[in-house]
Amino acid sequence: MDRLRSKIAIGVVGPHDLVEQIVHIGASLPSAASFRLVGAPHAGEHETREKLAKIAGSIDAVLFTGPLQHDLATQSGELPVPATFVPVSGAGLYSCLLRGVLSEGIDPARVSIDSIARTDVAEAYEEIGVPMDGVHVSEYRQPDSVRDFVGFHERLYREGATTAALTTVRTVARKLEAAKVPVLRMMPTTHTLRLAINTATLLGTGSRLEESQIAIVLVELAASTRPTHSGPGNYWQQELKLSLHRSLLAEARQMGATVVPREENSYVITATVGALSQATDGFRVAPFADRVRADLGVAVEVGIGLGNTARDADTHALIAVERARGADATAAFLIGSDGTATSLPLRQRRRGDQVAEPEADSKAGKVLDRLVQRLGDGPEAMVVDAEIVAEVLGVAPRSARRVLQNLVEEGLAWALPPVKSAQAGRPRQPYRLVSR
Incomplete structure (x- = not known):
């Protein structure tokens, strides 16, 4: 299997006789050792998309036997792999x-x-x-x-x-x-089929190179979110870093990427260009930023760097995250292998995914306003627990816990990981208030 996968895999989709002819011609080409043809013959043109779907996960490119098959496959949306077709000519x-x-x-x-x-x-x-x-x-x-x-x-x-x-x-x-x-x-000539196979091989080679190209993503807490001082005693900072790491891992796992802390307030994600492209709709939207904002209520600066080597990709990622910082984390930036910069907007939530904004005069909103007024809106002040809320509002700890739960339900707070106490008893449960 490793030996087979090392070859460029080209799917051939079309009527049985033409697929058979292309596979036969491909086997006799001098370059046959560098590729393998995966036949997917159909009984009728209506099966084109179905036949492609069955082999899409195992090929690097697809060769359709004519423009009809190609156009039928693209009618249902973007093709999963690069494609070409045997031209119809005189x-x-x-x-x-x-x-x-x-x-x-x-x-x-x-x-x-x-x-x-x-x-x-x-x-x-x-x-x-x-x-x-x-x-x-x-x-x-x-x-x-x-x-x-x-x-x-x-x-x-x-x-x-x-x-x-x-x-x-x-x-x-x-x-x-x-x-x-x-x-x-009318059947295409042998010469025409040879040229089509060579074209498909070139497309597959380019696709394989892109899939294996390295992508480095730098994710940093926005300046407005960072704590004013750092150190092992700053529990809010430790809790936020742990939550951020967890949120990044959840999305990185889907693309087979790794997440590693880089500096005090940043993480580096390493992935292939192919995997990252799929996760960002072909580099049309920013990765990670929307999820972190939804999970934690904080903004992050995201910079993506591409390159043929890890060093090139890392250099480009540093430039990209600097661009994102200059845009106040309103978009991610991508620096390609050739140094070209591209702005990637934050992903817009689908209508069904939207979270209803709490009314400005809702009870939870008024409670949040009172807490922020008394505590301030600095990063450390926005982290509270039941004891702090009880003191500020003048209520019992049990009532304070209900207040915090209401804030979470309204999207005005989110729970941080529990903090173990040195004394016996339940761990302290901190929450981060979300400023409006």
Whole structure:
């Protein structure tokens, strides 16, 4: 398996005969040792997306046998791997016409042709010296245009305008055969298939390199969130760091990344570019920042660096996090391998995920305002427990615990990890108030 996985894996999706031909040609290429072809033949064009989905997790690129298969696969959304297709051109028209003249007795000046562009057909007929006055062409423009191919060919044949139909689509050829219309299937030339395989191999190589490229993400607490002093006695700082580490791990685990503390208020996440790209919708939104804000109610500065080496990626990440700091943590920044900077906005919550904002005059909101007014809004002051709340509000500790629970339910506080006491009894449960 390791030996096989070291080769570039190319999926081949299309009708059975073309897939078989491509796999056979690929095995004879001089570069065959560097790639392997994974056949995914379909019985009908409607199976294209399903066949691709079954092999997508084991390939680096996909080669469709024609533009029809490619367009059908992309109709349902973005493809999971880089893709190319065997082009439809006049190259396969020559052999098809010659075969028709020699074995079927057709008149090449009176045929109907689908899929190929009219200019390509005109060029081919000019080269063989046959006039095009009686040649009818229906170009491929989109998957829906294929529905008209059968009627196009059959009408012309019934009217006596043509002696045969030439099509690139297997299902069209079958329907014409059933309707007793002479039909020839145009197949791509061996040269065309070789070029298509080479193109797919290059795409797969690029995809594999990108997947293995290193990405470094630096996540730092925003300046407004950092404690005014640090040290082992600052319990709030220790609790916040522990919670931040836990939040980062939850998201990093999904992309197979590692999380390591870097400095007093920062962490470094190491991942591959491919994994990070998937987690950020193709580098369209910032990673980690939204989750940390939702879990902890604090802002973080996120910088992403890409590079072919860890040193390059780390250097770029340092530049990127500096950019994020200058933007007041309102966006993450990415510095690519070529030094290009890109701003990544925070992910917007879907409507179903939105948390209702508490009313300004709600009871919980008023309690929070009283606490902030008495305690201040500094980072350390925003960390409280039942004893502090009881003292500030003049209520019993049991009532203070209910107050804190109400704040949590309203999204105005979040629980920090419990702190063990030196004395016997329950651990102290601190909470961080969320300023509005």
